[in-house]
Amino acid sequence: MAGSKRCLQLKRASDIIFLMKPIKYVRHARNRMRLHRIIEKEVESALQNPEHLEPSVEGRFNAWIETSGKFLRVTYKEKEDNFLVISAVKKRKGWR
Numbered sequence: 001m002a003g004s005k006r007c008l009q010l011k012r013a014s015d016i017i018f019l020m021k022p023i024k025y026v027r028h029a030r031n032r033m034r035l036h037r038i039i040e041k042e043v044e045s046a047l048q049n050p051e052h053l054e055p056s057v058e059g060r061f062n063a064w065i066e067t068s069g070k071f072l073r074v075t076y077k078e079k080e081d082n083f084l085v086i087s088a089v090k091k092r093k094g095w096r
Helices: 027-035 040-048
Strands: 002-012 015-025 052-055 061-067 070-078 083-091
Touching (some): 015 027, 015 040, 027 083, 040 061, 040 083
Parallel strands (some): 015 083
Antiparallel strands (some): 061 070
């Protein structure tokens, strides 16, 4: 896992989490970001201000934003000391 030193405020559902935590990326997330040409700033934007937020499996969340005519889905999990980005992909269709 590679880490990023950036910290941010995260929205969860309609609540704002005021704890500032670093973002870490698993290898799968980095590979998907490279494949879909997603930069860290886009991921951070999705986490900071999602247009749609939905629960996923195993305590994860999907944060969605529309960017460049496509929809960016960032799957992440909140840990005690960081936010772990598990996947990031661009889709033609957005959230349901």
